[in-house]
Amino acid sequence: MANWYDENTDIAVSTRIRIARNLKNVPFTNKLNDEKIKEISLKIKELLKDKVFSFGKLEYISLNIDDNEIESLVERHIISPDFANVAKKRALCLSEDESVSIMICEEDHFRIQVILPGCNLKEAYKKAAEVDEFLCKNLNIAYSDTLGFLTECPSNLGTGLRASVMLHIPALENVNAISNISDSISKIGLTVRGLYGEGSGATASLYQISNQVTLGITEEDAINNLKGITDQIIEEEKKTRKEFLPVQLSDVVFRALGTLENARILSGKELMTLASKLKLGITEGIIKNIPKYVSMKLIIECSPGMLQKKFGLMEPNERDIKRAEYCRNFIKDVKNNEI
Amino acid sequence: MLCNKCGKNYATTHIKTVINGVVNEQYLCSECAAKEKNSSFDFNNLISSLFYGNPAELQEKCCNICGSTFNDIINSGKAGCSNCYDIFKEEFEPYIKSIHGHTKHIPAENYLKYVKTDNAEETENTENIKEQNNKINNENKENSKNNKIEALEKELKQAVKEERYEDAAKLRDEINAEKNSN
Numbered sequence: 001m002a003n004w005y006d007e008n009t010d011i012a013v014s015t016r017i018r019i020a021r022n023l024k025n026v027p028f029t030n031k032l033n034d035e036k037i038k039e040i041s042l043k044i045k046e047l048l049k050d051k052v053f054s055f056g057k058l059e060y061i062s063l064n065i066d067d068n069e070i071e072s073l074v075e076r077h078i079i080s081p082d083f084a085n086v087a088k089k090r091a092l093c094l095s096e097d098e099s100v101s102i103m104i105c106e107e108d109h110f111r112i113q114v115i116l117p118g119c120n121l122k123e124a125y126k127k128a129a130e131v132d133e134f135l136c137k138n139l140n141i142a143y144s145d146t147l148g149f150l151t152e153c154p155s156n157l158g159t160g161l162r163a164s165v166m167l168h169i170p171a172l173e174n175v176n177a178i179s180n181i182s183d184s185i186s187k188i189g190l191t192v193r194g195l196y197g198e199g200s201g202a203t204a205s206l207y208q209i210s211n212q213v214t215l216g217i218t219e220e221d222a223i224n225n226l227k228g229i230t231d232q233i234i235e236e237e238k239k240t241r242k243e244f245l246p247v248q249l250s251d252v253v254f255r256a257l258g259t260l261e262n263a264r265i266l267s268g269k270e271l272m273t274l275a276s277k278l279k280l281g282i283t284e285g286i287i288k289n290i291p292k293y294v295s296m297k298l299i300i301e302c303s304p305g306m307l308q309k310k311f312g313l314m315e316p317n318e319r320d321i322k323r324a325e326y327c328r329n330f331i332k333d334v335k336n337n338e339i
Numbered sequence: 340m341l342c343n344k345c346g347k348n349y350a351t352t353h354i355k356t357v358i359n360g361v362v363n364e365q366y367l368c369s370e371c372a373a374k375e376k377n378s379s380f381d382f383n384n385l386i387s388s389l390f391y392g393n394p395a396e397l398q399e400k401c402c403n404i405c406g407s408t409f410n411d412i413i414n415s416g417k418a419g420c421s422n423c424y425d426i427f428k429e430e431f432e433p434y435i436k437s438i439h440g441h442t443k444h445i446p447a448e449n450y451l452k453y454v455k456t457d458n459a460e461e462t463e464n465t466e467n468i469k470e471q472n473n474k475i476n477n478e479n480k481e482n483s484k485n486n487k488i489e490a491l492e493k494e495l496k497q498a499v500k501e502e503r504y505e506d507a508a509k510l511r512d513e514i515n516a517e518k519n520s521n
Contacts, residue, residue: 027420
């Protein structure tokens with residue numbers, strides 16, 4: 001089954017729902033020893049053993065695996081970087097298409113996550129709520145009438161729900177509109193952040209819009225707010241894209257494609273910048289013979305962990321050569337309709 | 340002026356630090372300034388700075404499940420267990436308000452069907468307690484009644500012994516009245 005980054009997407013690249021849950025009267029993860037963590041993990045393993053959800057089963061995976069495998073899980077956005085640091089002694093439950101997962105004993109005892117392509121908040125929430133319902137019915141989950149679901153960090157109290165949409169907004173970034181957007185949406189409890197770290201110059205114009213407030217607002221309202229704002233930002237991006245001068249835009253896009261097709265050495269940072277320009281070109285119909293999914297797939301599959309998962313461990317300079325080679329071949333195959 | 344750190348970009352930021360009286364001034368470009376800020380920036384500290392209260396006073400109380408004091412929570416920016424929110428309810432309140440702007444959860448209807456709320460437990464508990472209290476009250480009443488009769492009978496015997504027949508008659512009536520009452 002396809003991953004979220006294998007699907008054709010335009011401005012809205014992916015949707016993520018995360019729900020934080022904890023066991024009642026059991027110390028939170030920061031107070032637990034390895035033994036207790038193992039106990040909780042095995043309890044979940046047993047609980048999910050025979051459970052079939054509408055999307056299939058959640059398979060229990062012990063993360064006592066290769067560092068590289070763990071890194072590739074982060075790169076595919078299945079686990080958080082913080083969880084990766086302690087992953088060796090933790091476990092994960094993952095659906096076959098990798099769209100639904102439960103991180104066990106991350107910051108909270110359970111972090112249910114759903115990641116889907118495009119802007120698909122309702123569908124993603126439905127899946128997450130199905131898992132949540134199952135956990136709530138079968139475990140003693142910490143809940144209070146006043147504060148809702150109780151979480152390790154008070155910033156998640158209430159619904160414990162964090163919903164986010166990843167947007168590819170190069171035109172808005174180009175006119176320096178991101179900080180303005182950030183200022184105005186923070187007033188309604190939403191936040192925007194660069195996906196690959198602002199200031200690094202390697203944002204690939206990907207930004208995540210998510211809800212910040214989880215207390216005093218229902219899940220439905222939080223999701224509707226986010227959906228409303230996301231739609232507006234997408235419209236604004238479309239409008240701003242029309243302000244690009246056609247020839248100049250084509251030039252930028254085709255230069256990027258040319259480099260991706262011919263370069264012999266590509267750093268991760270350069271690849272991201274080029275793939276982002278390629279995505280803009282494909283979405284705007286400037287490049288017609290390459291499907292929409294290609295740019296995101298290149299960004300994810302050319303990250304260090306994923307490359308090494310495919311081709312074995314490499315030094316960074318070897319990796320840059322391998323990345324360029326993989327990229328050339330991939331685009332060639334796509335153009336020849338072999339993929 | 341070029342950035343003191345990378346020497347490539349123009350400096351846009353002036354960062355001045357004083358450590359043990361040694362003044363360190365840096366002129367940085369926005370990229371280096373961002374790195375500098377990120378490396379010295381601790382989110383937990385940011386959260387814990389929102390907590391109010393006098394640490395010395397708070398030290399006394401600790402959570403009976405995980406052993407956290409509110410001081411521990413201030414320092415880490417994280418609660419120790421779900422029970423902490425109950426134990427340190429008042430301490431948490433202003434802080435939660437400053438994060439979310441609210442202090443009261445609005446539950447979605449579907450959750451109420453399968454989440455065990457405080458109320459459900461409380462009603463269960465209060466009912467139990469009420470039942471127990473009634474039982475205890477009844478027992479007490481029963482006991483006090485028996486005690487009273489016993490005391491009266493004792494007095495009656497004494498009155499007969501001392502040949503105070505008028506008093507004895509009164510006591511006999513009182514005992515009968517007591518025995519007949521519920």
